[in-house]
Amino acid sequence: MNDHADAYEALMQFLYRAPIGLVQIALDGTIEMLNPMSSNLLMPLAPDGNLDNLFDVLSGVAPTLQPMAAAFPASSGVICEALRVDLRHLRSAASGTEVLSVSLLKVDGGRIMASLSDVTQEVRREQETLARRLDSAARIDALTQMPNRRAVQEQLQRILERGSVDQQAGFAVLFINCDRFKQINDAFGHGAADQVLMMVAERIRTTLRPPTDQIFTVSGPAQMAARIGGDEFVVVLDGMRSADDVHSVALRLLKALGNPYRVDGHSISCPVSMGIVLADAAAAEADEILRDASIAMADAKRDGGSRALVFEPAMRERSARRGDIESDLRVALLQEQLFVVYQPVVGLRGDHGPDYSAGVEALVRWQHPVRGLVSPIEFIDIAEQSGLIGALGDFVLERACRDFMRWQAELGARAPRLIAVNLSRAQLAKPGWADTVKEILAAYGMSAGALQLEVTESLAAQDESVTSGLHALRALGVTLALDDFGTGYSSLSSLHLLPVNTVKIDRSFVSQVDTSPHHRTLVEATVMVARSLGMSTVAEGIETAEQAAVVRELGCDKGQGYLFSRPLTTEALVAWLVER
Known part of the structure; x- marks a missing residue:
């Protein structure tokens, strides 16, 4: 009991x-x-x-x-x-x-x-653990599992705060952007493009592993590689001994990332451009450093891509000006500040002298209310990068067709028989753009054969979407021309693959055709290959009678350049044609 x-x-x-x-x-x-x-x-x-x-x-x-x-x-x-x-x-x-x-x-x-x-x-511990996990996830890029922009900003801020005490600590920021990622997306799809991004990330990580010469400091994290959005990557190098060390890392990255990527049986090229900010030129805030590195990267891309440029303060001023021009260009498209001038294209093969009514090329100009006449060199590139080139090109096409039909009514037999308009990738890539051309032609009662659309050699050879767009235009009866042709025999061997009617020989060849046997041979070969393929030729940039005589002797069908005329307004062109 x-x-x-x-x-x-x-x-x-x-x-x-x-x-x-x-x-x-x-x-x-x-x-x-x-x-x-x-x-x-x-x-x-x-x-x-x-x-x-x-x-x-x-x-x-x-x-x-x-x-x-x-x-x-x-x-x-x-x-x-x-x-x-x-x-x-x-x-x-x-x-x-x-x-x-x-x-x-x-x-x-x-x-x-x-x-x-x-x-x-x-519950508090669970919430703290969850908060830490969420906070960590907020610093990680989901696709590549790299740190993201927020993580880079925090790392740079720590380096800047430390730098106020340790003036000897060297660092650099490398801003990396793929040169032709949009084309990869368009040609192979988003899935393949994502695979390329993941391989880019892995190559960056592999390349940044300390080499045998131990550039990086031993204490603390010497580097951070991050994806900060889209096809943009950033590398933060800390504890660098000199600018030469930074350039060495940059060159290794350019080489590694420039090699082709193998995706779903395709060999995909995805070179990169890079902007570099060194510690001695770094701004006081993390966001400003990233901005400056991005500006240098954009300049590297404009210089042709596949290269690295170190940021200089003058780049920031140029970038601000470009931003102003882009903003003003958007207004210009709405307020009709843009206008079109025309440069005559002269026939060279006639028995009775030059044929001044052979054609004209439409060229856009911009009369800014404050800046005055803005050079196309300044705004065409900005239009391409800002996505305005499509609207700009459509404006020129519509205006050129309108003026062309007015000349037919005013000048009769003396009016140009062909009008050439430059074509952008944005227009070619736009679904159904050939229908837009058809509608413009119909609106003005213009024959498709009287319109020549010109595409650069580099654009024509890019991918299937461009080629498909060109075939759709040719099916309308529009004449297609290959502009700025002149990269040598390698291009001649593939000329038959392009759906073009006319080859425009670049001015860099024509300018020396009367003094350089080498250039004469190249022009002659181009004319012979084009003729064998049933294509006509235009010699661009003719400035002297001697150049005109040589290209005519070599069989060029037409010529264009200051020897005949500079670009003219509509009224000046009419007067020029009447005089001749």
Whole structure:
């Protein structure tokens, strides 16, 4: 008997001292027994001090408990386990318990055992862990698992703050951008483009592993490679001994990233341009450093790509001017500040001298209300990079067709027989753009054969989407010309693959055709290959009578250049044609 009494006493002591609340209740929630911990946890929820019924005490914070207990069909078993009850909105939370965990166990047909515990600290730890994970995820690029822009900003800020104390600490920022990522997207699809980005990321990581000469410092993280958006990557180099070390890393990266990528059986070329900001030219804020590195990268891209340029303050001024021009160009398109001039294209093969009515080339100009006449050299490149080139090209095409038909009415037989308009990639890549050309021709009653659309050699050879667009235009009956042709015999060998009618020989060859046997041979070869393919030729940039005589002797069909005329306004062109 004493053993049973001792065991019962031990059980009661355990229940009394248990660190969790234990409550025995009837099926309706009437409290039959509870330990002190239960009283501590429940009393703040019963301000009147009434702890007669557990369901009543918890009704304001856990109203589902009583319906769950009533609906539990078995004679015994777990009704609910570790149901968390949020008390933070109650004044009772001031007692320290912010989250209460409640479990109900049906003991038999008439009794339920409830366990209560304060899980405030546990919930706080879970929330802190989740916050750390979310905070970490907020610094990671999902596609490449590289650090993202936010992580780069924080790293740069730490370096800048340290630099105010340690003036000897050298660092550099390399801003990397793929030169032709849009073309990859267009030609191979987003899935393949994403694979290329992941391979770019891996090559950057591999290339940045410390080489045997140990450029990087041993203490602390010497480098960070990140993807900050789209096809833009950033490398932060810390602890660099000299600018030469930075250039060495940049050259290794350019070489590694310039090699082709193998994706789904395709060999994809994705060279990069890079802008570099060195510590001695770094701005005071992380965002400003990234901006300056991006400016240098854009200059590297404009210089032809596949290269690295170090940022200089003058670049920032040029970039600001380019930004102003882009903004003004958008206004110019709306306010018709743009106009078209025409440079005559003269026939060279006639028996009775030059044919001045052979054709004209339409060229866009911009009369800015403040800047005056803005050079095309300044705004054409900006239009291409800002996405305005398509609208610009459509404006020129529409205006050129309108003027062409007006000349036919005014000049009759003396009017130009052909009008040439330059074509941009944006126009060719636009779905159904051939239909736009067809509509413009129909609107002015113009024959498709009277329109020549000109595409540069580099654009024509880019990808299938461009070639497809050219075929669609040729199907309309439009004449297609290959502009700025002159990269030598390698281009001649593939000329038959391009759906063009005319080859325009670049001025760099024509300018020396009368003095250089080499250039004469190249022009002659181009004329012969084009003629064998049924194509006509135009010699660009003729400035002297001697050049004109040679290209005519070599069989060029037409010529264009200052010898005949500079670009003219519509009125001046009419006068020029009438005089001749």
